[in-house]
Amino acid sequence: MKISELLNKKEPTLSFEVFPPKTSDLYDGVKAATDAIADLKPDFMSVTYGAGGSTQGYTTEIAANVKKRGVVSLAHLTCVNASHESLKEQLGRLKENGIENILALRGDLPAGVESTDDWVYRHASDLIPVIREAGDFCIGGACYPEKHPESRTLAEDIANIRIKVDAGCEFLTTQMFFDNTIFFNYLYRLREAGINVPVVAGIMPVTNARQMERILKLSQAFLPRRFVSILDRFGDDPKAMRQAGIAYATDQIIDLIASGINNIHIYTMNKPGNAEWIMNNLSEIIPSCRKQ
Ligand code: FAD
Numbered sequence: 001m002k003i004s005e006l007l008n009k010k011e012p013t014l015s016f017e018v019f020p021p022k023t024s025d026l027y028d029g030v031k032a033a034t035d036a037i038a039d040l041k042p043d044f045m046s047v048t049y050g051a052g053g054s055t056q057g058y059t060t061e062i063a064a065n066v067k068k069r070g071v072v073s074l075a076h077l078t079c080v081n082a083s084h085e086s087l088k089e090q091l092g093r094l095k096e097n098g099i100e101n102i103l104a105l106r107g108d109l110p111a112g113v114e115s116t117d118d119w120v121y122r123h124a125s126d127l128i129p130v131i132r133e134a135g136d137f138c139i140g141g142a143c144y145p146e147k148h149p150e151s152r153t154l155a156e157d158i159a160n161i162r163i164k165v166d167a168g169c170e171f172l173t174t175q176m177f178f179d180n181t182i183f184f185n186y187l188y189r190l191r192e193a194g195i196n197v198p199v200v201a202g203i204m205p206v207t208n209a210r211q212m213e214r215i216l217k218l219s220q221a222f223l224p225r226r227f228v229s230i231l232d233r234f235g236d237d238p239k240a241m242r243q244a245g246i247a248y249a250t251d252q253i254i255d256l257i258a259s260g261i262n263n264i265h266i267y268t269m270n271k272p273g274n275a276e277w278i279m280n281n282l283s284e285i286i287p288s289c290r291k292q
Contacts (some may be wrong), residue, residue, distance in 0.1 A: 003044055003101045003136035004170040007198035012262045012286045013043035015074075015200070016068075016280065020047060020058035021175070024099070027058065029281045034062050035069060036272035040279055043265050043288045044072035046103060046173075054117065056090065064097035074140065078107030079121035084130070084216050087121075091134035099182050103140045104128050106267050128167040141169040143199065145177045145186035149220055154186075158193050163264070171197050173265050176204035178248075179224045187261075200263040205249035205274055207242040209235035246274060250281040257285060 006013060016037055021030040038045060047063040050056055059075050066073040077092055079087065094102065106124045109116070116122040121130075124141050125142050131137050141164045144157060151157035161172070172195075177183050183201055190199065204219075207214050214222065223231075230248060234240040253264050265288070268275045279289040 001100070002070065003074055003140065004138045004198070006043055006072065007171050007200065007263050010262070012257050013264070014282065014286045014288055015044045015046065015263075015265045016040075016042045016268045016275055017046045017048065017202075017265060018062065018268055020050060020062045022050060024055070028143045030062070030270060031065065033270040033272055034066060036064045037268060037270070037275050038071045040070040040272070040276055041071060041288060041292065042275070042279075044074055044101070046074040049076040049105070049107075050076050051207075057093070060090070060093045060097055060099065063094070063099050067098060070103070071159060073099060074101040074103055076103040076105055077127070078105045079105030079124070079127040079130075080116075081119075082121055082127075084120065087127070087130050091131060091137075094137075095135045096290075100136075101138045101140065102131055103142070103173065104131055104164075105142055116174065122279050123164075124169075125160070125164045125167045127239055128164065128169060131203050132168050138171075139169055140173060140200075141165075142175065143172040143190075144175045145182045146175070146221060149241060153188065158189055158195070161190065162193055162195055165197055169197065173200040174202040175221070176219050176267060177221055178204075178227050178252070179222055180252055180259070182222060183256070183261070184259065198263055199261075200265045201247050201253075201261055202265045202267060203252055204267040205245050205278060206231070207245040207271070207274055208238065209241055211269075242274070246277050246281070247271065250278060253278070253282060254285065261267060 018034045021027045049059045063073040063075040104127045147154040147157045230244045282289040
């Protein structure tokens with residue numbers, strides 16, 4: 001099923017992001033975790049795409065596996081450092097495995113690279129035509145409520161999102177954010193710029209303060225006082241931190257849905273227990289979270 005169809009329904013949806021193994025010895029553990037997450041039957045699952053060449057095929061494998069377990073799957077694909085041939089090969093494998101949805105991304109710049117001027121594919125918007133040429137995929141893209149770190153202003157970043165949407169991006173998934181007001185303002189700016197595709201809100205349950213330090217720094221997300229207090233008070237107590245982090249994410253999701261935002265994507269960090277906990281918290285609010 002195409003994700004654009006799912007997102008255009010009137011009911012709220014909950015989807016999960018997982019990541020493939022970075023090395024082959026981690027494959028079995030990741031497969032077990034992603035299977036367990038798929039068995040929760042979210043509306044769809046996305047599988048990230050790694051920067052390392054040899055393990056990039058795992059994205060297709062995990063996405064195909066998710067689909068086999070009866071869940072709509074979305075494979076991420078990046079064009080950073082890619083050649084036309086390598087992209088065509090990846091797209092061919094996705095097609096062979098029946099994957100219908102792709103999140104088109106540029107990917108992070110390798111360390112030391114400051115400009116993409118000499119590259120064939122400099123932006124996600126350059127990747128979209130290659131995907132369209134390869135088959136009938138539903139294409140999504142990333143967006144950044146607090147602007148992409150490489151953009152000078154939010155207005156400039158939104159103008160570039162417009163290019164991505166005009167190229168054929170049918171929905172957007174946001175970078176994580178911890179203050180819903182930022183998301184509401186951003187959505188208003190997108191709509192004002194004539195960007196009317198569905199925007200899926202990306203929520204990161206912060207359940208392990210230490211593990212999250214790097215990710216929080218990378219995302220450059222604004223951390224509200226209430227969130228910082230949770231990290232301060234419970235950061236050294238894993239069980240309390242997990243409970244408080246799930247409660248914070250649940251509260252964010254309920255506020256979003258109450259305000260009319262229907263599509264929520266959870267960055268699960270491959271943790272089935274956290275995904276299940278959140279689903280249980282939303283069992284009367286999101287249809288796919290109801291126990292079958
Ligand atoms: P772009 O859309 O290309 O934007 C990058 C920068 O270029 C922005 O500043 C933008 O304003 C500017 N820009 C865009 N288009 C143009 C244009 N046509 N002309 C001029 N400037 C332009 N990374 C991975 O490696 N693997 C993943 O699986 C992955 N999944 C992600 C999922 C989500 C939901 C998000 C939010 C991010 C993900 N990332 C992933 C990280 C992402 O690759 C980085 O944030 C990367 O730096 C930018 O990717 P992009 O697709 O947003 O790039």
